[in-house]
Amino acid sequence: IDIGAAPHTTPGDTAAGPGDRPLTGRTALVTGAARGIGEAVAETLARDGARVVVLDVPQAGQDAARVAERLGGTALTLDITAAHAGRRILEALPDGLDILVHNAGITRDRRLANMPADRWAPVLDVNLASVLRTTDTLLDAGALRPGGRIVATSSIAGIAGNAGQTNYGAAKAGIIGLVRSLAPRALAAHGVTVNAVAPGFIETKMTAAVPLLIREAGRRMNSLAQGGLPADVAETTAWLAHPGSGAVNGQVVRVCGQSLLGA
Numbered sequence: 001i002d003i004g005a006a007p008h009t010t011p012g013d014t015a016a017g018p019g020d021r022p023l024t025g026r027t028a029l030v031t032g033a034a035r036g037i038g039e040a041v042a043e044t045l046a047r048d049g050a051r052v053v054v055l056d057v058p059q060a061g062q063d064a065a066r067v068a069e070r071l072g073g074t075a076l077t078l079d080i081t082a083a084h085a086g087r088r089i090l091e092a093l094p095d096g097l098d099i100l101v102h103n104a105g106i107t108r109d110r111r112l113a114n115m116p117a118d119r120w121a122p123v124l125d126v127n128l129a130s131v132l133r134t135t136d137t138l139l140d141a142g143a144l145r146p147g148g149r150i151v152a153t154s155s156i157a158g159i160a161g162n163a164g165q166t167n168y169g170a171a172k173a174g175i176i177g178l179v180r181s182l183a184p185r186a187l188a189a190h191g192v193t194v195n196a197v198a199p200g201f202i203e204t205k206m207t208a209a210v211p212l213l214i215r216e217a218g219r220r221m222n223s224l225a226q227g228g229l230p231a232d233v234a235e236t237t238a239w240l241a242h243p244g245s246g247a248v249n250g251q252v253v254r255v256c257g258q259s260l261l262g263a
């Protein structure tokens with residue numbers, strides 16, 4: 001019996017730009033892009049041809065403007081946890097967007113026994129709840145165009161847990177659950193894939209604040225025996241955003257040099 005071939009529905013079939021600028025014609029929004037990993041992601045997506053929107057908190061407005069100007073993009077200053085954040089993004093991007101990178105994140109480390117609510121709640125809100133809220137608003141409004149990409153930021157702390165980071169680990173584990181459950185539905189309803197990166201120890205201001213011994217352990221506990229760079233995470237994010245990566249959905253890609261944490 002000839003049962004025929006199923007129609008080919010890989011969403012990555014949408015036309016790619018020229019080889020060295022595959023994201024030409026696409027618009028990317030990167031949260032927390034005034035510095036660190038987010039800045040590197042915005043830079044890499046711009047290199048690949050995307051028009052970038054650099055989102056960060058008002059206090060980081062000058063840095064966000066500087067990054068946007070350097071990349072020929074625009075800055076959008078708002079706190080991603082604000083109730084109106086999704087609406088502000090919609091207003092700033094009336095024609096919609098193709099690539100949404102949830103990178104903004106904070107830590108408020110403390111052993112769980114000594115963890116007051118005011119160190120727990122903001123970590124969950126910035127790293128997880130705001131990701132759900134803004135994604136929901138943008139998908140509901142049809143702002144993410146078919147063939148679009150959502151890339152969220154987990155962490156190996158969300159895979160393995162980490163002493164003193166129960167709040168952060170919980171939020172980053174939540175990102176994994178969110179990505180896995182949203183991915184099939186976002187693809188079916190909007191033609192948008194949803195994936196996450198899970199960085200290991202990356203050299204940024206966030207990890208520069210970690211006490212020296214823990215920082216050195218974080219740097220060395222992987223098969224590369226060194227800390228990663230923001231560009232390492234940015235290149236993986238850009239690959240997930242690439243038009244050819246449309247068959248990758250609901251995945252969490254570790255960018256950790258084979259860290260022992262969660263191995």
Ligand SMILES: NC(=O)c1ccc[n+]([C@@H]2O[C@H](COP(=O)([O-])OP(=O)(O)OC[C@H]3O[C@@H](n4cnc5c(N)ncnc54)[C@H](O)[C@@H]3O)[C@@H](O)[C@H]2O)c1
Nearest residue numbers: 032036037056057079080103104105155199201202204206
């Ligand atoms: N550096 C690492 O080793 C590492 C490892 C795993 C995961 N991560 C994750 O990668 C992401 C980037 O981390 P980083 O090391 O570049 O940190 P970073 O502190 O250098 O940069 C984070 C950026 O997010 C912005 N931000 C914070 N709260 C915000 C809010 N409410 N609204 C908008 N912007 C906000 C900050 O202003 C800052 O510019 C975070 O989600 C972090 O949890 C980092």
